[in-house]
Amino acid sequence: MTVKKPKVEIDTSTEEKIKNAARTVFYKKGYAAARTRDIAEEAGINLALLNYYFRSKEKLFNIIMTETLSGFIQRMIVVLNDETTTLEKKTELIASKYIDLIIKEPEVPTFIISEIRNNPDMLLEKIPLKEIVNKSIFFKQHQKALEGNESIESNPLQFLMNLMGLIVFPFIAKPLIMGISGINTEAFNQMMLERKKMIPVWIKTIMKTK
Amino acid sequence: MTVKKPKVEIDTSTEEKIKNAARTVFYKKGYAAARTRDIAEEAGINLALLNYYFRSKEKLFNIIMTETLSGFIQRMIVVLNDETTTLEKKTELIASKYIDLIIKEPEVPTFIISEIRNNPDMLLEKIPLKEIVNKSIFFKQHQKALEGNESIESNPLQFLMNLMGLIVFPFIAKPLIMGISGINTEAFNQMMLERKKMIPVWIKTIMKTK
DNA sequence: GTCTATAGGGGGATAGAC
């Protein structure tokens, strides 16, 4: 008698289907322009089901937003709090992880930025960013470097802005960049992979320029 | 008999009032979330007048968008095509002009990015970005530098992405940055003014890192 | 759980008086 293995889930649950569809539509259009009808159609279900599972467009959106944000920020927290890596290695890891992530989900940065604009407090209510950064291993390492004789930019915020700007900005400006250069998405991604190697080098040289 | 001077225009024309209000509301909320009623109220006029002057929300938006974009990009074109300045001086001018501009109009970068996402073609229809950049003095100077022995990043796109990323990204991520650091807008702007000095130095060192 | 049908409200646009 053969043991009956659990059937491989080809179709995900309805709830998951709706969430996936919501992600797609919200990422592309933003909250205000997204229609629940779009989401229902994308999910291949009826509009009423959306409200059955999630009560309202807004509640569904909040779930997607929260998951997206924490997924995005969690990746940085892990790196910033790694005791076994140097500052240099941390920039390398962050650049590498984020560029790979954003190549897979290119709409996320613009989505986050657009939506936070409409509700800046949401972010801070959900995630204690200030504490996270200020209590991080990264922050302590940066202070140690300052206290020592190392020449380094004194403001850790400038450090993080430079790093994230070099990583994220090209993806945000992708339509402009593709318009200027005429390259396609594949070539664009190739450029981003080149940046993955260069950004840690650049950051290293930048941050020693007092 | 005293010559009657043209009266100082304290109140601008109705058309201009509506446009100013539209800029304010569209910049803050984006096209989809902005309501024509908001704009009318902001302008201190009746909703019907908005349609009387501009026919539709969409037409009004297109006017604002076109003016914003060309104003934003024109500033770069002027610098990129200046025959009298070196590459180095150009980075200095661009950083300086844009940081000053965005401090005055901090919502513009996020506005442009959010709206272009919904209609990437609009931008390219209105402005021949590719020609502008490729035929610019900047582009020729960059090629000259490559042909000579100067060690310089070979891709002018990477150059522009780094420059604009270092300039614009902090403004885009401003809600995050203020959340992390707890600083207010004034202190934030002060940091941006510090960057104004640093960015040309950073770019110079970055771009020589092959 | 999933559907069809519809209520309910908001927002863009216009008619028509002044």
Next chain:
DNA sequence: GTCTATCCCCCTATAGAC
């Protein structure tokens, strides 16, 4: 040119059958 009043469509949300 500017206003009030109103139309009407579209979108979210729900009632109710299956």
